[in-house]
Amino acid sequence: MSAFFITGTGTGIGKTFVTAGLLRVLRPQGASAIKPVLSGYDSAPGSDPALLLEAMGHAVSEKAVAAIAPFRFAAPLSPDMAASREGRAIDFAAALSFCRQAAARPETVLIEGVGGVMVPLDDRHTTLDLMAALNLPVLLVAGSYLGSISHSLTAMAALAQAGITPALVIVNDSGTGEVPLAETAETLGRFLPGQAIATLPRPAQETDFVPVAGLLLGKRETAA
Numbered sequence: 001m002s003a004f005f006i007t008g009t010g011t012g013i014g015k016t017f018v019t020a021g022l023l024r025v026l027r028p029q030g031a032s033a034i035k036p037v038l039s040g041y042d043s044a045p046g047s048d049p050a051l052l053l054e055a056m057g058h059a060v061s062e063k064a065v066a067a068i069a070p071f072r073f074a075a076p077l078s079p080d081m082a083a084s085r086e087g088r089a090i091d092f093a094a095a096l097s098f099c100r101q102a103a104a105r106p107e108t109v110l111i112e113g114v115g116g117v118m119v120p121l122d123d124r125h126t127t128l129d130l131m132a133a134l135n136l137p138v139l140l141v142a143g144s145y146l147g148s149i150s151h152s153l154t155a156m157a158a159l160a161q162a163g164i165t166p167a168l169v170i171v172n173d174s175g176t177g178e179v180p181l182a183e184t185a186e187t188l189g190r191f192l193p194g195q196a197i198a199t200l201p202r203p204a205q206e207t208d209f210v211p212v213a214g215l216l217l218g219k220r221e222t223a224a
């Protein structure tokens, strides 16, 4: 049993892209993913759960989506707001229990978070509370756009306050071309001594995920 929580410094940073890439590499050894909470859900192709199902080699159906993404809402708002638009609220305890059950499966389980580190899930809890309660190794996906170093260090400070040190930070090329990827990772490393940091180019190919998956499995052994 080994599971990881994939969070990010913000929405659209590459969490699904990274999770799907890792799934493809880890699939032969057994890997699956869930996306417990998502807003802005549309059943058209290309949703996060659909991409994760495809990366797992599963057919995409509403039933399959519901099985890996039970708390999904249509409005492109934070999950608490999106749920309230439907007269609903996310049951934090139920979301936690869903994640715990998935994490207990024998294969490597990747749990994709929603948006950034402190996205509100209900009136009182953010994703940070979910990560803290789960106590699983965390992967933080960061970017390389101008401003991402501050966003990344801020996210790390929030995680640290909750007692979380990410198993791995992945600096995913934002494709803006403003700031060199390697320099971003080096700078983060100077401010985060001892932190494992990997980079991913854009466009990333399947082979780019192989070393990242290797690092991840190494962390699993450490975490076990």
Ligand SMILES: Nc1ncnc2c1ncn2[C@@H]1O[C@H](COP(=O)(O)OP(=O)(O)OP(=O)(O)O)[C@@H](O)[C@H]1O
Binding pocket: 008, 010, 011, 012, 013, 014, 015, 016, 017, 018, 048, 114, 115, 116, 172, 173, 200, 201, 202, 203, 204
């Ligand atoms: N390294 C990369 N190479 C090529 N495309 C990338 C890369 N990283 C991200 N993308 C693309 O950038 C877009 C945003 O990434 P993604 O959907 O994975 O973000 P996210 O963090 O999962 O967003 P959300 O908060 O909505 O879940 C997607 O179209 C994805 O395919």
Ligand SMILES: [Mg+2]
Binding pocket: 015, 016, 017, 048, 112
């Ligand atoms: Mg996503």
